[in-house]
Amino acid sequence: MGVIWDYLGNSSHWSGPEGVPARVLEHLEYTFLALAFVCLIALPLGLFVGHTGRGSVAIAGTANALRALPDFGLLVYVVLLISGRLPADLAYLLPSILVLVILGIPAVLSATYAGIQAVDPAARDAAKGMGMTGSQVLWRVEVPNAMPLILSGVRSSMLQIVATATIAAYVSLGGLGRFIIDGQSQRDYSQMAAGAVLVGLLAIVLDLLVAGIQRLVVSPGVTGRFRTAGPRRRPVLISSSQEGSVVPTT
């Protein structure tokens, strides 16, 4: 394990545009940029499909088809396809972000519509019976109830993006993947290992962050945190059938 610290222990690797802080920042930029686009596209679409029930088959089909595609292959293919037509400074950034967005969408989309659809029909009926309009039912009953699942979708989408952004260093993107790719070409294992440890830590920290947000925004009435929750009475955050919607990290 010692080799990892050789690289990180050298203070010259901690400053400048190729230093650790700059690379961490780049990685965060890509991740949040892509995640913002993913949420902008997938959340409204998921809410619409979940609330109206229209198009759920098409969405499930597309999400599954996307899942079977190898991320790395898709990344390289899109870069080869469109980078030649872009100005030099965007040639690698734009296609990479595009692929990060494409790969991030299925997790949020399927979690959102599955979360809305899984809301107890009795709760929905009660809300209608109380005189709520369609949009009130959506925002005051369905969304709060689906929140745990929606956020777990955001979480796995984010992890997917962090992981794929690492690979994107191969097609000249910046970020922490640079240490791994450059280390590989320079036969410098200590640099590669340092990059791997940093990206692993970044993934864990971001994951904990979203887990924290999840605790803050999910209503205690939904999580059942009022009661004592043992393993057998766990609130159903992700039911086993929806476990399949968690996209594996790349």
Added chain:
Amino acid sequence: MIAYLQDHFQQTVERFYTHAWLAVLPLVIGLVLAIPLGWLASRYRRVYPGVINLAGLLYTLPSVALFVIMPSIIHTKILSPINVVVALTIYTVALLVRVIADALISVPADVRSAAVAMGFTGPGRFLRVDLPIAVPVIVAGLRVAAASNVGLVSVGALIGVNQLGSLFTEGFTLDVGSIVLLGILLCVLLALILDTTIVLTGRRLTTWQRAVS
């Protein structure tokens, strides 16, 4: 693409086989490891949060990171395919252990009581009652793991393991999109073959489902 395939047919077939092995091996080892772990987690409530949290943590790690770290933990060479197999086994276990634990927990109590009344005890009851009931859920988990493994193996091309992912690096270096496309298609084909195999095996193991419906 056709021309490339004609010129490199032997090499492509070999890459396909290597890719298949690197994806399937972790699946099998992962399943064998995840069943006892899942049983432990379902049987002992104190073990459950620990196992599930550890699985979640491991699943958080990006695969490239795991591939690169492996040599310094298990003392293999950086280019060794073993790194890929071990890393993917870890993912498979992390995914399946939770699925299996939850599936075993959700075996209905009356089914269990009926099994006990019929004289099933200990390991016999687990193997012939609890586990078969969990098969459909395990199959669903395996399908996800198989699809992700096929994709993740191709990332191994970055650290020099020769398989279908090498078509991506080769296509990128040569600036030929069709080579990359061929790699993508073959990956999808492999994923389809694995998925079909898992679904069919699952069906053979759960004949009672069709007998009822």
